[in-house]
Amino acid sequence: MGMGRRTGFWLPVVIIFFWGLAVLVLQDDTLREKVFTLFMFVGLASSLNLLLGYSGYISFGHIVFFGLGGYSGFYLISQHHWSIYPAMLAGGVLSATLAGLLGLAVLRLRGAYFALATIGINEAARALVGNFGPFGGATGLYVNFATYQQYGGAGKALWLTFILLWLTILIILTVSFMIKDSRFGLGLMAIREDEDAALVMGVGAARLKTLAYMFSAFFPGIIGTLYFFKNGNVEPGDAFQLQMSIEMLVMVMLGGQGTVLGPLLGAVTYQGLRGYLLTSPIFKNLHLAMAGLILLLIILFVPTGGIGWLRERLPRLRKVLE
């Protein structure tokens, strides 16, 4: 790892580290909630980027891993009285396992077929969870308020979830960079550029793609468990918001696919934009349409996203922006 690349690694990590630290120092509840949502999107976008950005495979239903992982983690907390730490890991592992199984099945498919399958995954998962008894059916699950007592009351538990999320995001960013810097990442990028050529060069495409899919599903499972634990309830409509799958895509594309800093930049920019759109009287009802318009403009004119654009324009920054 050269000196410049090291800067590229530290930049996103330092930003998130101090951002989270500032919230902890200020101890402001409203600020914490705001940053929680923001960090959640940074984490989700960065996870999706592991697949979309590095391997060029698109997953339209990535929120399924957030939903299913979150559902399972929450189920363990509310029905089996697990503590949050093993539950969130269980949520992640379950998501990754599911991705592994799905990946073995559908990642043999090339680009477009795979994309179709991921759209189906979203719909099927929603129907499955809505019908599946132990998960509470269409009404969902709740935690008993007393559950929060073991963490020192509901207020403390909220801060604890924030800290856990913060640490998770730092880990995601580190993993993003480590993958990009490794032989594994190189293989993924070879697949992205030309899968046939990669195969000829001896890249085990099916295995690498499945692994990337598992990584990109693991973290949303953890984030899902934390999110629903914070909310105290979970229901199918909340866990499988197709809209969030879409917003994750827009964030990754906006910031720059295949970069570590891109999803962070994209998530922060998109959240800011969305906050403006949702409160402005003209665009209030049109926020989804605006997301679509932004996405279309990026694909047609800046296909490499914000960070990619900067890297093309300012070659000197290439060492700093990973």
Place this chain on the structure above:
Amino acid sequence: MQFLASLIDGLLLGFVYGLAAMGLTLIWGVMSVINLAHGAVMALGMFGTYLMFTYLGVNPYLALLGVAGLGLLLGFLMYTVAVHRIINAPHLSSLLATFAVNLIIVGVGTAVFTTSPHNVDFSMGSLSLGRIILPPTRLLAALAAVGFTAALYLFLCFTRPGKAIRAVANNRTAAELMGIPSAQVLALSFGLGTMLAMVAGGLIATFFPFTILSGGPYELKSFVICVLGGLGQPLGALVGGLILGGLEGLIPIFMPVSWVPVVEFGLFVLVLLIRPNGLLGAK
């Protein structure tokens, strides 16, 4: 008897599903683009029929012609604005571009029509064949779907633009060398694809209530059908539509209706794994 009635009901619906899927498969076959705005376009077809029927008093079946014309124009527009620039880029770009169009249509549609259900209040009583009672709207929809399919085939086989489409689908570079203006042909194919989707939407609107979001589930069905019949094969789409429609008629006899999407998706993955080129596709 119940079994037969459900089966016929499902098969009639299957013709309409097949028509919708044909729109998707045509675009794929000609330019290898999966139109993710397919569902949104179908929803526009539903609203097109609804608006013409409710505000202008046009017979819904007559309104279909208007809907078809609008669909063709919309397709030209979509191709020119969103697809043409990235037609040679990797799949990721065209998937995301059509998906963005989908978002724009659904977003604007939600603002204009809200997400509350609408329906075309057009009833033709009921038709009984022996002991089986059918709503005539379903029968007419199936007939219309067959009619449009036949028209598409005649167009593709016997007219000059139709032959150009087939040539471009076969080999775009070779077609260009023979002097076929590929940009126009691609735009025309995209137009025809969205036209079929809008007409299918218009037909569905005559017997099911709908919202601007209704296109989503039908889009998923179209994917399943295309995979069943083999992407890029119009006739396969019709067969796939009939299979899916038949299943959809029969599944509710054995299990709750809410399981239908799970079964459909299971079938989809299974076909992709066993015969990725479709049941009718080449090995």
